Amino acid sequence: MLRIVGRTAWRFGKPFIAIALFLAVWEIAPRVGLVDQIFLPPFSTVAQAFVELVRNGQMWEHVSASLGRSLSGFALAVVIGVPVGIAIAWFRPVADFLGPILELFRNTAALALLPVFILILGIGETSKVALVVYAGFFPIMLNTITGVRTADPLLVKSAVSLGLSPIKLYWKVILPSAVPSIFTGLRMGASGAILVLIAAEMVGARAGLGYLITAAQQNFQIPDMYAGIIAIALVGLIFNGVLVTVERRLSRWRNTSSR
Template sequence: MVDVAASPGSTTSRAVAVPALSRGRRWSAVGWRYTKPLIAIAVFLGIWEAAPRLGLVDEVFLPPFSVVADAFVELVTNGQLWEHLSASLSRALTGFAIAIVIAIPLGVAIAWYKPVAEFLGPILELFRNTAALALLPVFILILGIGETSKIALVLYASTFPILLNTISGVRTVDPLLVKSARSLGLPAVRLFQKVILPAAVPTIFTGIRMAAASSILVLIAAEMVGAKAGLGYLITASQLNFQIPNMYAGIIAISLVGLAFNGVIVTIERRFSRWRPES
């Protein structure tokens, strides 16, 4: 008797082969998705390494990447990078955290309660169109050149992206969801907890990611103007002392901090958006 299940042309063997093939393609797609960015970065670093050595750019003003990497390692080894990084992170995280605590509840109130929107709307329109860096001299004059002015600047720059995206997220919640929840007798607190905020989470986190980028940018600019520690100070001091590799090492450190910020925020967003289907 012929064993049909074991025969190469049988339906069972094909059914086993097809899922295995699809899994292989899926793993291949995932691997390629993560490989492409690495290839792009490797090409960029290769061009950076080759351009100064081939004389395409002045090696004094743009050292090869290997020289910058050595300077980066040296700054890490002697502790200077951590000193400046910790100063910048403490300022950025403090202002950023305060902005989240203030902007999200305020955005919900403005979006949900019309009297609040009518009262605060004009002043918000005035300040949202005023660049944070334009107010840097004002913050320094009022709050001094110390930590308070820098944290206040980060707070100002971070508040509006979060605030505006929170307003947009709450106002664009599907009205049918709200009506359905109310018809089920859901109280206001549970309505916000179970319907409004979960539906607005993607838009709110878009504002948080924008605010994270803004907080780093304005802080670095503030540290370049007046500070004795921080990544912005490191870049400016290295430029003035003509320590060009150290300057580029500081720029790389800023990029890594930005990537870390974004990665943490994306991870938290996925935690709060588990109800959404995977894209």
């Protein structure tokens, strides 16, 4: 019994041990002079700045601004990217028609188009949300294409032989089998969209985590700058955790069918 408890504790504790070691190095390195405390304060100093930003409400103001932009842009990317990916994967004329233009834009970095988005859509919220949509669209679309095209052909043939209509074929067979690949695209799109949004907020914004980091750096409030970076990491972890949880719930049929 103790051995089982020990193994379980070790399995769940390993990631926290690595994080604790990293934070310990961060705390000790500036204090013993390995790095300059002015440019890399100890973790305890950054944690105090983080708590103070939370206490005075500034952190929530910036986090909520970034979350609003990222969630709305990411939702639009999902609504557009998944259907387009399914259409390209399943209908050859659609792939032939959209393939060249999508390939052209896929190889154009989102941040390279930031000035274009600002010129066309203005420096307000619309340009930032549109940039998030652009950054998230391509990973979602490409992984949806991969998931649909790699659906088990035996399952598809069996479903067709049973007389399933095209709509039911998509809903009952193709989409469930493509869920892991689609969610890989969602996770990649979410991380890329957050990074692009933070960069956009550094250029033209009055609120958001990107703005917080830039303003803190310009005002030489270095602990606040690192607190903003930690907030970005936490937001990314939460995003990823939510997507992983949803994927597991939608993929439960795989575990039951493999027993």
